[in-house]
Amino acid sequence: MESEYREFWELPYDPAVKTKLVLSLIQARAILGLVRTLTANKLREIEDIQFITRAEAEAQKTQIGGDDSLEIRERAREVETLVYNIGASLLPPDLAQIPDEVQKPYQPFETIREIEITWRGERIRLRPLVILDDVHSLHPEQYSALFRALAKREIRVGRWLMMRMDALSPSEVFRTSDDEALPGLKHDRDFIDVVMEGSSSRKGDRKLFRKMANDMANRYLKLVDSLSDRGHQTMHSLLSEVLPPFPEGKTKELEAAVTREQHQLSISHSRRAALEEEVESYAKGAKSYDLSAEMRLSMVRILMHRYANRVSTQNLELFGDPEPTQPVKASSGVADGARVHLHHKFDRPLHYGMDDLCDASGENAELFLQLAGSLVNRMETKTIRNQDPTLTPSQQQDELRTKAKEIIGKWSFPYARKVDRLVDQLANQCVENALLPNSPLKEGANTIGILESEIKVLLAGKDELALILKYAIAYGAMSAVRDYGQGNKIWCLLELSGPVCIKYGLGFDRGNFLERKVEDLQALIAEPHDA
Numbered sequence: 001m002e003s004e005y006r007e008f009w010e011l012p013y014d015p016a017v018k019t020k021l022v023l024s025l026i027q028a029r030a031i032l033g034l035v036r037t038l039t040a041n042k043l044r045e046i047e048d049i050q051f052i053t054r055a056e057a058e059a060q061k062t063q064i065g066g067d068d069s070l071e072i073r074e075r076a077r078e079v080e081t082l083v084y085n086i087g088a089s090l091l092p093p094d095l096a097q098i099p100d101e102v103q104k105p106y107q108p109f110e111t112i113r114e115i116e117i118t119w120r121g122e123r124i125r126l127r128p129l130v131i132l133d134d135v136h137s138l139h140p141e142q143y144s145a146l147f148r149a150l151a152k153r154e155i156r157v158g159r160w161l162m163m164r165m166d167a168l169s170p171s172e173v174f175r176t177s178d179d180e181a182l183p184g185l186k187h188d189r190d191f192i193d194v195v196m197e198g199s200s201s202r203k204g205d206r207k208l209f210r211k212m213a214n215d216m217a218n219r220y221l222k223l224v225d226s227l228s229d230r231g232h233q234t235m236h237s238l239l240s241e242v243l244p245p246f247p248e249g250k251t252k253e254l255e256a257a258v259t260r261e262q263h264q265l266s267i268s269h270s271r272r273a274a275l276e277e278e279v280e281s282y283a284k285g286a287k288s289y290d291l292s293a294e295m296r297l298s299m300v301r302i303l304m305h306r307y308a309n310r311v312s313t314q315n316l317e318l319f320g321d322p323e324p325t326q327p328v329k330a331s332s333g334v335a336d337g338a339r340v341h342l343h344h345k346f347d348r349p350l351h352y353g354m355d356d357l358c359d360a361s362g363e364n365a366e367l368f369l370q371l372a373g374s375l376v377n378r379m380e381t382k383t384i385r386n387q388d389p390t391l392t393p394s395q396q397q398d399e400l401r402t403k404a405k406e407i408i409g410k411w412s413f414p415y416a417r418k419v420d421r422l423v424d425q426l427a428n429q430c431v432e433n434a435l436l437p438n439s440p441l442k443e444g445a446n447t448i449g450i451l452e453s454e455i456k457v458l459l460a461g462k463d464e465l466a467l468i469l470k471y472a473i474a475y476g477a478m479s480a481v482r483d484y485g486q487g488n489k490i491w492c493l494l495e496l497s498g499p500v501c502i503k504y505g506l507g508f509d510r511g512n513f514l515e516r517k518v519e520d521l522q523a524l525i526a527e528p529h530d531a
Contacts, residue, residue, distance in 0.1 A: 005138060011092050019145040024106045025083040026146075030130045030157075031076040031108055035069070038117060046070060050116040052125065054156070060111040063104055072108070079106050113156045129158035136163040151190045160194075165474035166413065170466040171459045173473050174480050174492070209363040210355060216365065217354075217372050224376060226383045235372065236354035238379055238390050243349065246294040250346045254294060258301045261437070265308040268321045275303045275328065282330035291335065294348070298338035303328050305438035336507060337439025343505050344435055351400050351502050352393035359508040360400065360498030362479060367407075367498065374403040404499035411475065418525045419472045425524045427496055427504040433514060434506060443507035445514045447495040452483060454518045455492040465522050469494070486511075 008022050039046055049069045053061045061067065065075035082102045086092060114125045135143060143163075150159045165173050185191060217235035222228050232238060262272055279299045283291040310324035343350035351360065357375070361368035378399050379389040391399070411420060426448055434444020458466050472478050477500065481493040493513055501508060 005142075008087050008142070011087070013092075013095055015141065015145065017095065019142065019149060021083050021086065021102070022142065022146060023149050024079055024102070025087075026130075026132065027106060027108050028076040028080040028083070030128075031064075031072060032080065034115070034128055035073050035076075038115075044118060046073065048118050051112050052114040052116055053111050054113055057111045060105070060107050063106055064108045064111050075106075076108070109150075109155045109157045109159075110152065127156070127158060129160060131160045131162060133162045135161045136166065147191075148185065151185055153190070166471055170470040173470045174455070174459060174482065205363050206359065209361070209368075210358040213358045213361065213365075213368050213372075214354065216368065217357075220369070220372060220376065224380055226380050227376075227389060230383065230389075232379075232389060239352065239354050239357065239375070239396060240390050240392050241353040243290065243292065243393050246292060246346075246348070251294060251297075254297055254342075254346070258297055258304075261301060262304060265304055267304050267308065271307065271321050272300070272304065275300050275307065278303065278328070279330045282335075286332070286335070290339070294342060294346075295335065295338050298341050299330055299334050302334050302337050302341070302437065302439045303330065309438055333442035334439065336443035336509065337434075340434045340443045340505065340507055341439070344431070349393035349397040350505060350507070352396040356508065357396075357400075360404075360502055362476070362498050364476065367476065370407065371400060371403055371498075374399045400502050404502035407499045408477075408503060411477070413471050413475045415468045415471045416475075418468050419475075419477050422468060422521065422525050423472065423477050423496065423500055426494075427500055427506065429514060430496065430506055431504055441512040443509050443512070445512045446501050446506040446508070447493050447510070447513035448516050448521075449484070449486075449491040449493050449513035450516060450518060450521075452490040452492050455482075458518050463522070465518065465525060468525060469521075 005022055005025070008018050008025075011018055011021075013021075035046060035049065038044060038049055046069050051067065051069060051072055053067070063075075065071035065073075078101060082099055086098065086102070109130075112128065114127050116123055116125050118124075135146075138146065147161065150161070187193065214234075214236065218233060221232060221235060221238075227238075276296075279296050282299075283296060307324055307328045310326055310328065311322050339348070339350055342348040357371060358368065360371055375391060375396060378391060378395060382391075383389045408420070408423075413419075430445045430447075433441060436444075469478075469480075473480055476497050478497055479495045481495060484491045484493050491513070495510070495513075496504075496506065498508065500506075
């Protein structure tokens with residue numbers, strides 16, 4: 001949307017008149033653009049284009065120029081010129097001076113159903129699609145009026161409004177489950193939201209995005225001459241998932257820490273042996289190859305703490321090796337917790353491989369290309385130096401962490417400083433949870449859960465926190481998932497984005513969240529002198 005559309009809102013007319021002028025200009029330009037595209041490069045003559053109108057729209061058909069394509073084009077040119085002259089004039093004319101031709105109804109979107117053309121010797125029918133870009137540049141009231149006008153079900157022309165999320169209200173950004181944001185209009189019935197990050201079926205979205213991202217990455221590689229010339233065609237083959245041997249010194253340090261904690265927890269040697277056997281049994285049947293010696297040792301440490309939590313200190317002192325109230329089992333969740341512990345305590349790579357690269361992008365194609373681009377640059381540098389371009393897990397982790405910090409450091413949107421402070425403190429709380437010795441939430445939380453009832457009150461009011469969260473979501477610091485049921489309660493989840501998780505060393509698994517209240521978030525964003 002050019003800036004001139006917003007300028008119409010400054011005209012000294014009734015809002016309904018200004019909306020009609022903008023809508024007429026958009027429709028006229030859409031018709032002209034359509035004719036121009038279909039006749040480009042002398043592909044066909046304009047007489048070959050037939051506009052198929054609604055049978056019941058006789059009056060509307062007359063005001064768009066009738067059935068003749070030449071007349072329809074001329075009418076569109078006339079409307080465009082007259083409306084443009086009003087908006088571009090130094091001094092806008094009085095309402096009474098606006099030409100009659102502009103004040104007449106002009107509704108091609110409501111009149112036209114399809115367009116018939118000749119294609120490869122046959123007559124075919126097409127349904128037009130109009131895409132309005134940068135709609136966020138409109139005045140908020142103008143945007144609302146235009147949205148309502150284009151949401152009419154009588155319109156058969158496809159309409160697609162593209163905009164940044166920060167142009168929407170907090171309720172719309174949060175994709176509120178009720179219709180407070182747009183009274184009178186209903187999702188799915190009158191309009192459909194198409195967002196860069198999906199949330200309706202998050203597991204399904206993640207799988208679909210992985211497939212799409214692999215294709216994007218492979219196409220990207222073909223554009224890098226230094227890699228394509230050497231026959232490197234697939235991204236995943238250049239992202240190694242084979243971890244190097246764990247340094248002997250770190251292994252001894254880990255072993256000493258586990259032994260020390262065993263004594264502190266008063267766990268017998270026989271109980272530790274049983275827990276080690278449980279881990280070994282899990283490792284034999286697990287499909288994951290990331291169950292090296294340090295992983296198994298770290299998993300034993302987690303199981304020891306879980307065992308200690310399930311038996312009382314008094315029982316340990318009296319009976320020495322009591323059975324826990326609930327069996328202590330090794331699982332993929334324990335393994336995930338071990339990976340996070342090793343990453344923070346020994347800098348063992350956590351984010352590497354094609355799946356992690358995709359998951360870090362949060363189903364956002366633009367973010368995926370930014371992260372993938374940093375890895376490809378590293379590959380290209382190695383190739384130029386006559387080295388194998390394949391990146392080790394450590395190299396991938398370093399590049400992704402550097403890129404994530406760069407992305408976060410470039411935040412310059414409204415409330416960016418407060419968003420940064422909020423995200424930093426929430427991420428550190430998640431790290432604290434992830435490093436609990438018994439890993440209660442598997443690899444740890446990367447999400448904050450607020451009761452849905454509290455979020456609705458927040459969005460209905462004028463608290464600054466609503467705006468801060470709006471911009472955090474709009475600019476990819478976090479995402480919101482509404483109406484998430486767990487523990488007989490309904491939650492709104494605020495999930496930290498991939499770059500945040502990479503910077504702070506958090507996992508990408510979904511569903512693990514810390515329970516918080518709105519007042520907790522308000523305290524985190526408060527200035528020091530406000531506290």
